[in-house]
Each structure stands twice: as structure tokens, then as C-alpha cells.
Amino acid sequence: MSWDRGDSGASASSSHGGAWTALYVTLVALLVALLAASLLVIAFDESPARVFALVVAHTLGEPYGAGQALFRATTLVFTGLSVALAHRAGLFNVGAEGQLVAGSFACAALGAALPAGTPAVLALPAVLLAAAAAGGAVGAIPGVLRARFGAHEVITTIMLxxxxxxxxxxxxxxxxxxxxTIHTRAVVPGATIPALGLGGSAVSWAAVLALACALGVTWLLTRSRFGFELRAVGQNPDAARAGGVNVGRMTVIAMAAAGALAGLAGSGTVLGYKHYFEKGLGADAGFTGIAVALLARGNPLAVLPAALLFALLAEGGLAAGARVPREIVDVMLAVIVIVLAVAAAETRRVRASAGDGA
Amino acid sequence: MTLIETILSVGFVAQALRVTVPYALAALGGTLAERAGVVSLALEGMLLFGAFTATLGSALGGPALGALCGIVGGLLVAAVYELIVVRWRADQVVCAIAINLLVLGLTRTLLVLVWGSASSSPRVPGLGSTGTWAFVAAAAVLALALSELVRRTPWGLRLRAAGERPDALASLGVDVERVRWGAVLASGALAGLGGAWLALDVGGFSDAMSSGRGYIALAAVVSGKWRPLGATAACLLFGVAGALELNLQAEATSLPRELVQMLPYVVTLIAVSSVARGARAPSALGQPLG
Structure with missing residues (x-):
């Protein structure tokens, strides 16, 4: 899978290239990551088997742990969709973290400023809109810098x-x-998202919102004119331009839409759990979103299981944290991304040579 | 003392030069790798790992060994990155970001393993003033030497060809993969040395201490139009912004801390946006070999 414009056709076609290959590659990536994690666990004089048993027992063995994993997955679905959408337009959004922070802050600030008795039918749409708008605004900036000044979005999103x-x-x-304190005042009751109540965990109806967004993005990309133009820009900007698409405008809109999705990523935490914005919120969700989008190969529906997998890993890392540093999970995440990227390159090469032979 | 007087003082210039060192070393490395056609987003990880190994080295045998270990640390990260993107031809941008995350997680884990702390190492011997100026001088000499090497030597020609027309270079019988290997290893050594400076300047390692400097260094490569001296000049600009940040933090308490800390990143955004149009990246940048 390549993030360069003009080359994303390869990854788009690879998403049809067989679910079995994808599953196989994912399993290999997981195995390599587990191996790397095991080495680190052994370095801490702990038994990998015992640590992994702890992780599995916590995440899959009890409703609370599973609920916490779903809570984390909610955030990752949004950031994963954000990266995936930008990728389909040939853009690499490394700025989901900043967009998430802006969106979370906007909805927390507006939610706290609303009159205390605002009914949910007004308050909830308002704060969600604020989150999407703030994230979208932050996302649009690198879009404009790319379209007007040619500044590469990878550098500008990281700086932002x-x-x-x-x-x-x-x-x-x-x-x-x-x-x-280092957090804002609580939002009014009407602006909160109710919890799902899974074992007393933090997962809320925001998870359903995330699911709806995944379906919405799928529809947008595959069934709408906008999605068609967006993918055209991602696959071959010159051809898209010749076909009458305003590439610069599409670049800005795609980044703004990606930003809006990332802006909603904090909704589960801010509106569904903490009810306020605090320092350090959503710190690693942006980078994990890249891993999610990569594992999903830019397919918005595949973002759902990919987000769940990384959420389970992160939640499991917390359980393992009693014995080993939970940052080992970051190492696993990076290893998974690298194995997937190498596998994608290998697939591309095999396909290319098969094409030569034909 | 007014801000203008501060900026014109000798102390400020010295400070700006010191802030420039890690940016310049990393950016020089980044220039080499990018001219050879390999994306240099992994500079961040090279800096961070270089800082970690330099701290280990200095704890064991003083700052000189620390600097050497910093280079080795940067080389290690570069070797892994190369294996993945040059040999195995995986996507460079994606893998560079993953490498940076890998180093971040690994240094955090090792920090606990080696020093039993989640935030920072104990103090290790740092650079004296001689060491400090040796680094500044080394960065300046390297900038001039690499500029000449890239522009005027056969090695420089091959380097540039690997980034512009790797197919043409290969047709002349040159091993393009080897040219890229050399360039990325050189970038690892330089960024590792930059990381060593980060750690030895403050006398220890702290979590995520590279704090985006590798990305800023890459922005300097772009702003400097992929030329060693241009990149160094851009780094000087970031050095001035960084020194200004330090001064504002120390003196004018009326300015909010968060806004002052944003300064280098804002300057980077402006710099990379204002020159990007006029600059042309190496044609084959980011493209895996066939």
C-alpha cells in the first residue's frame, strides 16, 4: 500500500485481492509482533505466557475489559476512518491527533457553555457539529497549504x-x-452520550455513532459522485484534472472531511465518559489510527475490525502494565505496521512480475 | 534588556548556534538520504535512539564514548529502516512513521529496564564548553564538506542520480541499492550524532526528548531545497526561533508558556509553505526500486 498519489490504484485493487491473503498477512504480522513483545517481556524476567494469559483474561474474559476495549475502539474507528478517507484521496493524514484535540475541546467547551436545561435533541447535535467543525477546520489547513503552496501534508500535519x-x-x-484542575467544567446533561453499561465500562452509544460513520463513509466513497471524484484524485490527479475535477478543491475538502472524522473521535471520551476535556486526551489515537487504516487497507468497513484489534491490544497492554511497561504495545503496533507494509510491497512485486509474464 | 538587545547579544547568537546543532546534523543526514531517493521521516527515530544510546555510552565511559554510541544508535535505526524500505521496498512514509513509533516505545521500555524510571535517566556526564563548541564546529565543517561532496564529486553525482533517475544509473552498471544504503546509513550516523548532542547537552535522557526535531529537520531539508547548505541555513532559522523561545520562557513571564513553545513549529509551517512551490524534490523520492 502506498500513500503516494498516482500509485494508490495498486492498493485499491489489492482490497479485492482476496480476503484470505489479508487474513493470512494479518496473522503473520500478529505473530511477528507477539514474538517481538515476548522478547521484551523475557527481558523483564517475566513469562510471556503468563503476561499474555493476563491480557486475554482481562480483555476477553470479563465484560468490563471487553467494554473498555470497545470504548477504545470507538476512538480508533474515527481516527482510522479519518486516515483512510484522506488516503483514498492520495493524502496522508498524520494530523488526526491535533484534529481530535481540537474537536474534543470544541465539543467540551460548547457543551459546558450551553444553558443547563438544554434538551438532548438540540444539545447533542450542536456539540457533535462543533467537534466535527473544529476538527475539519484543523484538517483543512494542511489541505490548503498543500493545494495552494505545495507544502507536503505529512510535515504540515505533524507540525499542526x-x-x-x-x-x-x-x-x-x-x-x-x-x-x-487541568480539565474544563462538565458539559450539560443534555450534551452527554449515555453509556452502554457493559460491565460498568466506559463504552457509550458513541460506539454506535462510530459504526454509523463507517457505513456513511463507505456509502460516500462507493456510491456518491463526491466519492468517485475523491478516489479519482487519489488514483491519478492528472487524469482527474483532465476529467474536470478541481484537484486543489478536492484536496482541501478531503482533508477537511478527514479532519471532521478525527474531530468526532473524542466524542466517546468527552461526551460519553469523562464529560469534560482534559490535558493529554487522545494522545496516541492519531498514530494508532494510521495503523488501523493500514491494516484495513483504506477500506472503511475493514476499519471496524482493525480498530477493535488495536483497541484489544491497547487495553491488554494496560492489564500487562502491572508486570511490564505497557509501551511494549507500541512496539507491537509498529511491528505490525511494518510487516503489513513489507507484505504489501511483496504482493505488489509478485503481481507486477505476474503481469510481465502475461 | 529589550528583546532586540537580547537578540543582538553574543550570548543569544551562541545559544541560537547551540539550538541549531541537532537540527543541522539531522537535516544534513536527511539531505543525503533524500537526494538518494529515500524519504527521511525516520530522522525523528534516529535522533531519539541516538540520544538514548549516547546516554548509555556517557554513563559507561564519559561524553566522548556517548557521542560515539549516539552515532551507533542512529546507524542501528537507519539499518533497520533501510532493510525494510530499500531492500524489501516497503512504503517509505508509512514505515518511517512506524519506525519512529517503534523507537518511542522501545526507548520507553528500555528506560524502565535500564534505569527503572518511566520518565528520565539519572544525570550522566555532559559536554563541557570545549565539547559543545567541538559539536558546533563539526556541524559547520560537515555542512561545507557535504555540500562540496554532493556537488562536485563522483560520489555526489551517483547520489543525485540515485534520487533522480535510478533506472539510468542502474543501466550504467551502478548498484543503486548500494548507493541508497550508503546515503541512509550516513543519515543515521549524522542524526544519531544529533541525538547524542540532545542528550549530552542536558546530561541525560528523558522520554520522547526529540519532540519533533526530526520532522522539523526534514522540513529544513525541504525549505533548503535539498541542498546541504540550504538545509543548514533553514536550521539556523529554526535555531534562532528556538533560542527566542528559550529567552522568552526565561524572561518575559507575561507571555503564555504554551504559545512560546509553539514558536518553532509555527516557523516550520511558514518556512515549508513559503518555499515548497519553488523547490523541486528529487524525482524518484519515495519510489522503491523496481
Whole structure:
């Protein structure tokens, strides 16, 4: 899978290339990652079997752990969709983290500012819209910089992550943090998303919203004119331009849409669980979103199981945290991404040589 | 003292030069790798791992060994990155980001393993003023030497050809893969040295201490139009912004901390947007060999 424009056709076709291959590659990636994690666990003088048993027991063996995994998956579905959507337009969104922070902050701030008795039918759409708008605005900036000045979105989105975090913290600390705390005041009851109540875990109806977004993005990409133009730009910008698509405009819109999705990523945490914005919220969700989108090969429906897998890993890391540093999960994540990328290159090469022979 | 007086003082210039060092070393490495056609997003991981190994080295045998270990650390990350993207031809942008995450997770894990802390290492011997100026001088000499090497030597010609027309270079019987290997290893050594500076300048390692410097260095490569001296000049700009940030943090307490810390990133955004149009990346940048 390549993120370069003009080459995404290969990855688009590979999503039809057989679910068995995808499953096989994913299993190999998981095995290699488990091997790497085992080595690190052994370095800590612990038994990998015991640590993994702990992880499985926590995530799959009890409703609370499973619910927590679903809670994490909610965030990852949004950031994964964000990266996947941008990728289909030939853009690499490394800025989901900043977009998530902006969106989370916007909905928390608006939710706290609403009159206390605002009914949910008004409050909930308003705060969700605020989250999407704020994330979309942050996402549009690298889109504009790319379309107008040719600045590569990988660099600009990473820089914006730092800038947005700083700006949001400044605004929050100066005006909005509740006294003596590092979080904002709680949102009004009408702006909260009810919990699903799975074993007392943090998972809320935001998970259903995430599911709906995955379906919506699928429809948008495969059934709408917009999606067709977006994919055309991703596959071959010159041909799209010749076909009458405004490539610059599409670049900005695709990044804004990706930003809006990432902006909603904090909704499960802010509206469904904590009910306020705090420092450090959603710290790794942006980068994990890249891994999710990669594992899903840019397919919005495949984002769902991919997000669940990485959520299980992250939640499991927390359980293992009593014995070994939970950052071992980051190592696993990176190893999975690398194995997938190598496998994609290998597939491409095999296909290319098969094509030569024909 | 007003801000203008501060900026014109000798102390400020010295500080700006010191801030520039890690950016410049990483950006010089990035320039070499990108000219050879390999995306340099992994500079971040090279810097961070270089800082970690340099701290280990300095704890064992002083700052000189630390600097050497920093280079080795950067080389290790570069070797892994190369294996994946040059030999196995995997997507460079995706794998570079993954390598950076790998190093971040690995250094956090090793931090606990070696020093039993989740945030920072104990203090290790840092650079004295001689060591500091040796680094600054080394960065300046390297910038000039690499500029000449890239522009005027057969090695430089092969390097540039590997990034522009790898197929043409291969048809002349040159092993393009080897040229790219050399360039990426060189970038690892340089970024590792930059990481060593980060750790030895403050006398220890702390979690995620590269804090985006590798990405900023890559922005300097782009802003400097993929030329060693241009990249170094862009790094000087970031160095001035960084020194300004430090001064503002120390003196004017009226300015909010968060906004002052944003300065280098904002300057990078502006720099990379203002020159990107006029600059042309190497044609085969990011493309795996056939």
C-alpha cells in the first residue's frame, strides 16, 4: 500500500485481492509482533505466557475489559476512518491527533457553555457539529497549504499537532479550565452520550455513532459522485484534472472531511465518559489510527475490525502494565505496521512480475 | 534588556548556534538520504535512539564514548529502516512513521529496564564548553564538506542520480541499492550524532526528548531545497526561533508558556509553505526500486 498519489490504484485493487491473503498477512504480522513483545517481556524476567494469559483474561474474559476495549475502539474507528478517507484521496493524514484535540475541546467547551436545561435533541447535535467543525477546520489547513503552496501534508500535519495542542491548552488554561484542575467544567446533561453499561465500562452509544460513520463513509466513497471524484484524485490527479475535477478543491475538502472524522473521535471520551476535556486526551489515537487504516487497507468497513484489534491490544497492554511497561504495545503496533507494509510491497512485486509474464 | 538587545547579544547568537546543532546534523543526514531517493521521516527515530544510546555510552565511559554510541544508535535505526524500505521496498512514509513509533516505545521500555524510571535517566556526564563548541564546529565543517561532496564529486553525482533517475544509473552498471544504503546509513550516523548532542547537552535522557526535531529537520531539508547548505541555513532559522523561545520562557513571564513553545513549529509551517512551490524534490523520492 502506498500513500503516494498516482500509485494508490495498486492498493485499491489489492482490497479485492482476496480476503484470505489479508487474513493470512494479518496473522503473520500478529505473530511477528507477539514474538517481538515476548522478547521484551523475557527481558523483564517475566513469562510471556503468563503476561499474555493476563491480557486475554482481562480483555476477553470479563465484560468490563471487553467494554473498555470497545470504548477504545470507538476512538480508533474515527481516527482510522479519518486516515483512510484522506488516503483514498492520495493524502496522508498524520494530523488526526491535533484534529481530535481540537474537536474534543470544541465539543467540551460548547457543551459546558450551553444553558443547563438544554434538551438532548438540540444539545447533542450542536456539540457533535462543533467537534466535527473544529476538527475539519484543523484538517483543512494542511489541505490548503498543500493545494495552494505545495507544502507536503505529512510535515504540515505533524507540525499542526504541536501547534493545536499548544493553542488549545493555552485557551483552556487561560479561560476554561475549572479552578485548580487541568480539565474544563462538565458539559450539560443534555450534551452527554449515555453509556452502554457493559460491565460498568466506559463504552457509550458513541460506539454506535462510530459504526454509523463507517457505513456513511463507505456509502460516500462507493456510491456518491463526491466519492468517485475523491478516489479519482487519489488514483491519478492528472487524469482527474483532465476529467474536470478541481484537484486543489478536492484536496482541501478531503482533508477537511478527514479532519471532521478525527474531530468526532473524542466524542466517546468527552461526551460519553469523562464529560469534560482534559490535558493529554487522545494522545496516541492519531498514530494508532494510521495503523488501523493500514491494516484495513483504506477500506472503511475493514476499519471496524482493525480498530477493535488495536483497541484489544491497547487495553491488554494496560492489564500487562502491572508486570511490564505497557509501551511494549507500541512496539507491537509498529511491528505490525511494518510487516503489513513489507507484505504489501511483496504482493505488489509478485503481481507486477505476474503481469510481465502475461 | 529589550528583546532586540537580547537578540543582538553574543550570548543569544551562541545559544541560537547551540539550538541549531541537532537540527543541522539531522537535516544534513536527511539531505543525503533524500537526494538518494529515500524519504527521511525516520530522522525523528534516529535522533531519539541516538540520544538514548549516547546516554548509555556517557554513563559507561564519559561524553566522548556517548557521542560515539549516539552515532551507533542512529546507524542501528537507519539499518533497520533501510532493510525494510530499500531492500524489501516497503512504503517509505508509512514505515518511517512506524519506525519512529517503534523507537518511542522501545526507548520507553528500555528506560524502565535500564534505569527503572518511566520518565528520565539519572544525570550522566555532559559536554563541557570545549565539547559543545567541538559539536558546533563539526556541524559547520560537515555542512561545507557535504555540500562540496554532493556537488562536485563522483560520489555526489551517483547520489543525485540515485534520487533522480535510478533506472539510468542502474543501466550504467551502478548498484543503486548500494548507493541508497550508503546515503541512509550516513543519515543515521549524522542524526544519531544529533541525538547524542540532545542528550549530552542536558546530561541525560528523558522520554520522547526529540519532540519533533526530526520532522522539523526534514522540513529544513525541504525549505533548503535539498541542498546541504540550504538545509543548514533553514536550521539556523529554526535555531534562532528556538533560542527566542528559550529567552522568552526565561524572561518575559507575561507571555503564555504554551504559545512560546509553539514558536518553532509555527516557523516550520511558514518556512515549508513559503518555499515548497519553488523547490523541486528529487524525482524518484519515495519510489522503491523496481
Amino acid at each position: 499537532n504541536f501547534v493545536v495542542s499548544g493553542a488549545v491548552l493555552f485557551v483552556a488554561r487561560t479561560w476554561l479550565f475549572a479552578p485548580e
